[in-house]
Amino acid sequence: MASRGVARMDAPPTVIGLPVVLIVVGTRPECIKLVPLIRALRERGSLRPLVVNSGQHREGVREVMASFGIRADIELEALPPLASLRAASDRLRERLRAVIDAAAPARVVVQGDTLTAYAGARAAADAGCRVVHVEAGLRTDSVKDPFPEEWFRRRIARLAELHCAPSASAVDNLLREGVDPARVHRTGNTAIDCLRELVGTWADGDSAAPGTRNTVVVTLHRRENWGGNADVICDALLEIAARRPALRFTFPVHPNPRVAPRIRERLEGKRGFDLVAPMAYGAFVRAAAAAALIVSDSGGVQEEAPHLGTPVLVPRTNTERPEALATGFVRLVVADREHLVAAALTALAAPRRPPLPFDDAAPFGAGDAGRRIAELLEADVAAESHCLAERRHDSAAPPASPARAAVGP
Numbered sequence: 001m002a003s004r005g006v007a008r009m010d011a012p013p014t015v016i017g018l019p020v021v022l023i024v025v026g027t028r029p030e031c032i033k034l035v036p037l038i039r040a041l042r043e044r045g046s047l048r049p050l051v052v053n054s055g056q057h058r059e060g061v062r063e064v065m066a067s068f069g070i071r072a073d074i075e076l077e078a079l080p081p082l083a084s085l086r087a088a089s090d091r092l093r094e095r096l097r098a099v100i101d102a103a104a105p106a107r108v109v110v111q112g113d114t115l116t117a118y119a120g121a122r123a124a125a126d127a128g129c130r131v132v133h134v135e136a137g138l139r140t141d142s143v144k145d146p147f148p149e150e151w152f153r154r155r156i157a158r159l160a161e162l163h164c165a166p167s168a169s170a171v172d173n174l175l176r177e178g179v180d181p182a183r184v185h186r187t188g189n190t191a192i193d194c195l196r197e198l199v200g201t202w203a204d205g206d207s208a209a210p211g212t213r214n215t216v217v218v219t220l221h222r223r224e225n226w227g228g229n230a231d232v233i234c235d236a237l238l239e240i241a242a243r244r245p246a247l248r249f250t251f252p253v254h255p256n257p258r259v260a261p262r263i264r265e266r267l268e269g270k271r272g273f274d275l276v277a278p279m280a281y282g283a284f285v286r287a288a289a290a291a292a293l294i295v296s297d298s299g300g301v302q303e304e305a306p307h308l309g310t311p312v313l314v315p316r317t318n319t320e321r322p323e324a325l326a327t328g329f330v331r332l333v334v335a336d337r338e339h340l341v342a343a344a345l346t347a348l349a350a351p352r353r354p355p356l357p358f359d360d361a362a363p364f365g366a367g368d369a370g371r372r373i374a375e376l377l378e379a380d381v382a383a384e385s386h387c388l389a390e391r392r393h394d395s396a397a398p399p400a401s402p403a404r405a406a407v408g409p
Helices: 028-044 058-067 085-103 115-126 149-159 168-176 190-200 228-243 260-267 281-290 299-308 322-326 337-349 369-396
Strands: 006-009 020-025 048-053 074-076 107-111 130-134 160-165 184-186 215-219 248-252 273-276 293-296 312-314 330-332
Touching: 020 028, 020 085, 020 115, 028 048, 028 058, 028 107, 028 130, 028 190, 028 299, 028 369, 048 058, 048 085, 058 074, 058 281, 074 085, 085 115, 107 115, 107 369, 115 130, 115 149, 130 149, 130 369, 149 160, 160 168, 160 369, 168 184, 168 322, 190 281, 190 299, 190 369, 215 228, 215 281, 228 260, 228 337, 248 260, 260 273, 281 299, 293 299, 293 337, 299 312, 299 322, 299 330, 312 337, 322 330
Parallel strands: 020 048, 020 107, 048 074, 107 130, 130 160, 160 184, 215 248, 215 293, 248 273, 293 312, 312 330
Antiparallel strands: 006 074
């Protein structure tokens, strides 16, 4: 298997004797969102989660998993720079197919809309293995925006057998696309599980008190904000800083070479700006909770920030999370200097609202999605096993004796 890009594989799944659920992870956000499911499966003990680090962002995945006390069972070699998205997808698909063939899992779980999720779903379908899609059904109004995320998640939906939808609109999207309602389940988003657990560990008064918030947290990484949009957003941040000199800007810079150099060129060394490496999950959430404002093109931040009480400006033209907009904490703002500055100043001047509670009315779930998905997996695998057992029983039964013709008196 080394020739197929597998760097390490722990004890074969057959040693354990439980049905295997192969969980494919390739990026930091995928790790965070799959940790609750991995934990729930381990605690319940009826299925064996086998975790695969795809190599897409190998070191980042290692770090995030370690922070949650988890280690990948299978680790693929780091994905090399390739000429195109298609070439990268084909390479990952080939590697993951080799893992699936070796592990013979009962199910393959993919999360979200990443290259790893798409390649994992394709590899599983190629192998005739049932695909479970976590965070299924998110949609914007255009298959090309954001690209490739929107394209990936729509293609994964065609391959998945079990769709774990994070919200009501996600369920509606899948049903409109003709997915069997029996295969669609509203579970909430596992990101909220992690957030609820973390916030629950904070002592009262851990976050900044009203009136003391003087930071803006910024993240920028999506493809639609590469190039000129990144320049525009950075220039808007500089103007906000000039208008509000007491503010400090904490900017974890994504390592992608398409965006990081432009950000550093515009903002490195500027007064009030702290350009830092990508932050650990707990540190980032704490910074976001203490911030006066977040400016981010991240989908996950749109879900999390309302539970922290922090307003978010999203420099995008659309969002796959309309429920986030409905909370009033999240606002879409086109990547235009004037619009971004005006929206930021308005948000900074507005009174702070209380955060959304973690309850059943929350748009992306109450923080129990990991357990819900684990239960669905158990039921799905058990139903398939029962069906196979019945077929074996029917095929092994002796043929019925031919009926005798009735004999009259």
